[in-house]
Amino acid sequence: MTNKHDIGLKWYECPHCDYESKRISTLKTHLNSMHNKNAIKYQCPECIFNTKDKQSLKNHLSSKHKINLEMSEIPKFVLQDM
Ligand SMILES: [Zn+2]
Numbered sequence: 328m329t330n331k332h333d334i335g336l337k338w339y340e341c342p343h344c345d346y347e348s349k350r351i352s353t354l355k356t357h358l359n360s361m362h363n364k365n366a367i368k369y370q371c372p373e374c375i376f377n378t379k380d381k382q383s384l385k386n387h388l389s390s391k392h393k394i395n396l397e398m399s400e401i402p403k404f405v406l407q408d409m
């Protein structure tokens with residue numbers, strides 16, 4: 328029996344694709360962002376830009392709109408239908 332990863336190390340496999348992670352928390356993040364219809368997205372309040380990554384929106388706001396927000400102030404949207 329061959330193990331394609333480190334011996335003795337448990338990898339968590341995504342049931343929907345080939346994604347694998349050593350950490351269950353990382354897999355959960357992957358599932359939420361890639362396979363969850365209710366995936367949280369961050370929508371720019373100034374334009375149509377949106378992203379799954381809060382930091383990306385923060386960078387976008389500061390570089391495109393010269394708006395500097397705290398991470399806790401970043402607007403969060405849950406898309407019900409994709
Ligand atoms: Zn997956």
Ligand SMILES: [Zn+2]
Pocket residue numbers: 371372373374375376387388391392
């Ligand atoms: Zn924008």
